[in-house]
Amino acid sequence: MTKVVTPYNDQNRTKKEQVEEMFDNIAHKYDFLNHVLSLGIDITWRKKAVKHIGKSNPKTILDVASGTGDFAFEALSLNPDKVTGYDLSEGMIKFGREKAVKQGVQDKVVFIKGDSERMPFDDNSFDAITVGFGVRNFENLNAGLAEMYRVLKPGGSVAILEASQPPNAIIRWFFSLYFSNIVPFIGKLVSGDGRAYSYLPESVKAFPEGLEFVKICENIGFENAKWQPLTFGACAMYTMTKK
Ligand SMILES: C[S@@+](CC[C@H](N)C(=O)[O-])C[C@H]1O[C@@H](n2cnc3c(N)ncnc32)[C@H](O)[C@@H]1O
DSSP, X not given: OOOOOOSSOOTTSOHHHHHHHHHHHHHHHHHHHHHHHXXXXXXXXXXXXXXXXXXXXXXXXXXXXXXXXXXXXXGGGGXXXXXXXXXXXXXXXXXXXHHHHHHTOTTTEEEEEOOTTSOOSOTTXXXXXXXXXXXXXXXXXXXXXXXXXXXXXXXXXXEEEEEOOOSSHHHHHHHHHIIIIIHHHHHHHHHOOTTHHHHHHHHHHHSOOTHHHHHHHHHHTXXXXXXXXXXXXXXXXXXXXXX
């Protein structure tokens, strides 16, 4: 059985409650830390994923676990009619909404607060779905993926980005040094949340990555499920479609 890793190791609260609190806590520094700690490479990962879903020219895009909306804003490059950013944390969404207003795209990018395991959308609603660094945080991974499958239109495509562990032992050693020591240190210093950036490497280690995740997606019903390591395997891009 996969180990359940939670942000605050609090036995009395669900993972979801703790995840929501954690992202509310770090929302004010999330974008800054994201770009600094990934050395800006996260931007290229999202561009690659958006390029992938762009092949089917989607007009309605759902960005699950949208946070402050970086994936949703990147998806505007495909000139869709509408991008919906959906997230559990009101704190994160608040920054997403502010960014939309600043960019003058508040009519095209809308944010809705809610749980990915119970989405308020009709079956077969979206042409494409993106998820950036969100699935690892789901309390019930299967339920979240099943909801994504339900709201995706037949023929629609999905691109999921998730942090992962480099397969090469030497690169993994350096990566682990950075990810398990330097990232939590800087993360705590800047965000003020001592646990958030320790939970990050812990949750990556516990996540069923690569082929294991591909199999989970296939069991949900997705077709053409594939994965591709990015930047020496520090990130993985998972792509799939609905028949
Ligand atoms: C690491 S952030 C990623 C934000 C954004 N996608 C990006 O690429 O930067 C993860 C986000 O997942 C959201 N999240 C976690 N569990 C969720 C759930 N069950 N339903 C909806 N959002 C969830 C969190 O609130 C948080 O904003």
